[in-house]
Amino acid sequence: MRRLLGDAVVAEPAAHYLADATAQWRGISGHADAVVLPENTGQVETVLAWCTEHECQVTPRGGGTGLAGGAIPLSGGIVLALERLCAVRSFEPERWRIEIEAGLRTAELQRLARESGLRFPVDPGAAEQSQIGGNIATNAGGPHSFKYGTTRAQLTGLEAVLASGERIQLGGKVRKDVAGYDLLGLLAGSEGTLAVITAAHLKLVPAPESQLPLVALYPDALAGTAAIERILAWGLEVAVLDYLDAGALALTAASFPIPVPRDAGFMLITETDGSAAEAARLHAEVSEALADNLLELHAPTAPGEIAALWRWRDGIANQVAAHRGGKVSDDIAVPPEQLAAAIAETVAIGARHELEALSWGHAGDGNLHSTFLVDPRDAGELRRADDAAAELFAFAIASGGSVSGEHGIGIAKRGQLARQWAAPAVALHDAVKRAFDPGEILNRGKKPGAWPAG
Ligand SMILES: Cc1cc2nc3c(=O)[nH]c(=O)nc-3n(C[C@H](O)[C@H](O)[C@H](O)COP(=O)(O)OP(=O)(O)OC[C@H]3O[C@@H](n4cnc5c(N)ncnc54)[C@H](O)[C@@H]3O)c2cc1C
Known part of the structure; x- marks a missing residue:
């Protein structure tokens, strides 16, 4: 591989390529024979064709902030790290769209959008480190996904390389496309098990003129969730509806921007946005919906106070x-x-x-x-x-829910899908894997339907 790709191949992987955020908190890490750092999609094609030919395992890697162990190499082979593939291929702010390579960091995309009066509304917690390819591969969400949806909702096109080394282009600048099965949707959340994502076309939204957070503290979860029910029943379209329970509050209250009442057992974080007039009108209505059993309301309006609130929110984990x-x-x-x-x-x-x-x-x-x-x-x-x-x-x-709403199955939740889905659906899930990656070189053993495999 070094003959083919030269310095892009690192034979002694630095420790951080063998772990992700799961390792940091659960003590899991893996091993690999090499790390490959491709600089363009052609090099990704070369790597995957070589790996298929030599039956070499491939672990695609973005920023390594995943919380399901998806980027941890379990059985040697190579770690395919996308960090050098980070160009902006085209940016058309006046048309609210951008095409970027997979290794661009999420925060960088957010910054680019902001500088042009736009917004990439997906805001997962580790945005300074996570990459857009990793966000797509996990279909990441964030606090603002309540109103704006997860990464999938912003995706109109993908460039990806199959295990065979062949490049595919799905969608593009087109905002609607039902010509084929929804392969974009299939790759969003596929956790590096179906293809390596190399670039994406994304929709942006105009940045709201005003964003007004409201933080409400209640004695307990029943009072707090009743406030959520009122917001929904009154038809108030807030951008965020996040919470902390009593235990999470106890460990984080000391660093909250204002003093938290001692008897608080539930925090609700919400936000209204839109034009200044719209956000203010909604803010008043939401304040009314929050009023019952309220212990304290924090309603920052100065940009510095608002930034402090979100910095605190990002640091909870x-x-x-x-x-x-x-x-x-x-x-x-x-x-x-x-x-x-x-x-x-x-x-x-x-x-x-x-x-x-x-x-x-x-x-x-x-x-x-x-x-x-x-x-x-x-x-x-x-x-x-x-x-x-x-x-x-x-x-x-x-409860009629899901074992994973956000972080994926990876290795951390192997076997759980078969508890959630009926057997025919699980068989279909695994047939999709075989259709994309018949030699099972991509992230083998991750996100399986049936486990042990087969
Ligand atoms: C402090 C903290 C807060 C977090 N908050 C949130 C949150 O609010 N919402 C949320 O959804 N998640 C959150 N996460 C989890 C994590 O940030 C997301 O899952 C993120 O999308 C992972 O991106 P990454 O680039 O770090 O991917 P990695 O961790 O590198 O990889 C994740 C998975 O994607 C695959 N992958 C990565 N890049 C590619 C590619 N180019 N092609 C194919 N497969 C690829 C990997 O193989 C792996 O299976 C948080 C994590 C931390 C540490």
């Missing part, structure tokens, strides 16, 4: 993990009206397994980050956390 050094955090989704039950069940499951448990997440989408705090060096605790997670998944499925 790290602050929670710092408490015991590690966490086993799963991203179940339930029908939103079951949020209060899921919050309570997370804590109850933790107690049954002698683990401190808490949650925060995207309330409007019914998407919890249900978290069991662990010391990652304690094998017994990690085992108990895995048992607790299995109970959590069973709860999500019984």
Whole structure:
């Protein structure tokens, strides 16, 4: 491979290419024979054709912020890191669209859009490090996905390279396209198991003139979720509906921009946006919807205060993990009206397994980050956390929900899809994998329908 690609091949992979954010908090890492850092799509084609010919395993890698172990190389082979493939191929702000390469970092895309009065509305928490290819491969979401949708909603086209080394182009600048099956949708969330994404066409939206966050504190989850129900029932289209339960609040309140009342057991973060007049009108109506049982309302308006709030929001995962050094955090989704039950069940499951448990997440989408705090060096605790997670998944499925709303299956949730889907659907899932990657060189063993494979 070095004869073909020269310096793009690094034979002694630096440790950070063997792990992702899952490793940091759960102690999982892998091994690889080499890292390849392609600079263009042609080099990706060369790598994959070579790997198919030599039956060499390939682990596609973006920014390594994934929380399901998807970018961890399990069985040697190469790590295909997309970081040098980061050009902006075209940017047409007046038409609200951009074509970028997969290795561009999410925050860089957000910055580019902002500088032209536009917005890329997907805002996953690790945006300074994650890449757009990784966002597509996990169909990442963020707080603003409640109003604007996840990465898939912004995607109009993809360039990708198949395991065979052949390049495909799906969609493009066209905003509507039903000519074939929805292969764009299939690759969004495919976690590097079907193809390597090399570039994407994305829609942008005009930046709202005004964004006004509102943070409401309640004594408990029942009072907080009742406020969410009122916002929805009154037809108030807020951009964000995020929450923290009592446990998450206890670990993060000290760094919150204003003092948090001692008896607060639930935080609701919401935001209104639009023209200055629209955002202000909605802000007044949402404030009214939040009023019952309210302990405290924080309504920052100065840009610095608003930025401080979102910086704090982005840091929740790290602050929670710092408490015991590690966490086993799963991203179940339930029908939103079951949020209060899921919050309570997370804590109850933790107690049954002698683990401190808490949650925060995207309330409007019914998407919890249900978290069991662990010391990652304690094998017994990690085992108990895995048992607790299995109970959590069973709860999500019984609630009509999903074992993963956001982070994917990767290796962390192997076998769970077969609990959620009926056997014929799981067989179809695995047939799709075989159609794209018959030699199973791409991320083998990740996101399987049936597990053990076959
Ligand atoms: C502090 C923190 C906060 C987070 N907050 C959120 C959040 O709010 N919402 C959310 O959805 N996620 C969140 N995440 C998870 C993570 O940031 C997202 O899953 C993100 O989209 C991963 O992107 P990445 O570039 O880091 O991908 P990686 O971690 O490098 O890879 C993730 C998966 O995508 C595959 N992949 C990566 N690039 C490509 C490519 N070009 N082609 C094919 N496959 C590829 C990998 O093989 C792997 O399976 C958070 C993580 C952290 C650490």
